[in-house]
Amino acid sequence: MSPKNRQADVTRSCSTPALPANWPPEIKYLTDQTCTTAVTPEQQSTLGRPSPDSENLQKIPASSIKVPYPWLSITTIYEPPTHPARGQRGLFAAQDLPPNSFICLYLGLVHTNDAADTDPSSNYDLAFDREAGLSIDATHHGNESRMANDYRGISERPNAEFRDVLVQVPCAKRAGGVKWERRVAIFVLSAGRAGKRKVGVRAGEEVLVSYGKGFWDSRRDAGLLNEVDR
Ligand SMILES: C[S@@+](CC[C@H](N)C(=O)[O-])C[C@H]1O[C@@H](n2cnc3c(N)ncnc32)[C@H](O)[C@@H]1O
16 A cells, blocks of 8 residues: 555544634644554554553643634735745744643554555655554644744744644443543643743744654755745
């Protein structure tokens, strides 16, 4: 199977939710992640399996997950003229977001790291579970999180970061009908020891993460840096 033909497992996708303003119509808006058919039941079950690491993860209650997220806006960037992603979309705070606050889940197509299930040219692919060999690609399926730009060339430093979290998902086999499963989320950075980031992300400010140096190095090596992405 080539990555271009890889299939989302539609049995786990959601029915038509309200779309955020300025959502690109060609991208499927997700309310939870969905897997390619190449992801095995065993790989899927690792996401809900308790481990020493997962015990320390922050739990995001269902009530914190809004669809669409009212505290976010998706904006096409025209200003400043020097913005390196000008003409593309970016993710902005629609209200003040305090340090350490949950911004949104990073949703997309969960795929295996096998070459046949991976699109090496994706600009939206995030490592999810290295041990299970899973990543999340939000090229064609995603939510607001796929609009978050990297801070480089825009600000001195990021104001947000990716964190592993646990969310509640329906599970007929468990008491209460729900279980905790791993996801990736974007959070406002903490205030820092000296309190330098105590304002968090102000209303109107762009949410900026770090993609990591590896993201830009791999694009430079592949000669993709000046390519229009979509
Ligand atoms: C995950 S997407 C971010 C959302 C994207 N701007 C959009 O409109 O869909 C990653 C792509 O955004 C652009 N981008 C993000 N941060 C950037 C930055 N600091 N400088 C230049 N381009 C950036 C690049 O084209 C990159 O491949």
